[in-house]
Amino acid sequence: MGSHSDQGSSAATPGNLPEVQCGREEQELFEDLLRRPGIRIERIVSHGQTTPVDQPYVQDWDEWVLILAGSAELTLEGLGQKGLVTGEHLLIPAGVPHLVTYTADPTIWLAIHIGEP
């Protein structure tokens, strides 16, 4: 998965990650929770969004994702299809093109980007 967030760290302030705020139900939300050299912890809120089939995500670093609420399905090139429900996690290895083929509305992801430049 990619990211469209340039927000800074606000990890010193606890917030409830699985809670969805009202009023932004249409667009996918990307929020950085913590940034350190070589690691970024991101919260993503999806509302049914999927990846266009002709525009798979691919990145040069490992990404570990955990579903905090909702459910999702991904297709990883060469690794097959993966369904994830709340509480399940998956490593998306660096260099593996992948598509999010389904997200429940809402789905809340925790994404750990490891070794991102």
Added chain:
Amino acid sequence: MGSHSDQGSSAATPGNLPEVQCGREEQELFEDLLRRPGIRIERIVSHGQTTPVDQPYVQDWDEWVLILAGSAELTLEGLGQKGLVTGEHLLIPAGVPHLVTYTADPTIWLAIHIGEP
């Protein structure tokens, strides 16, 4: 928080993190979900355990924790007391002595160790 786990990575296999397995309700459980240079993702299951007041945790790296189930209270030296319920997260900065003063039974933590040697 410290760790007493030497288990390897098993992140390629999804598992449901908030689920508690029966039969191990007494001892605190530490399980590595992913290890990479400079980062370790750990799942911890507490059953009411707390830190002895005279033996605070202190470590040379940042630790970010998220409560996946249950609730906990921590005291961080110089930063005060923090209560965390399911879905809340906290950065424990490197070098800050801290105590876990309460955990519900069960409490499931996700702990991200950043820059651990």
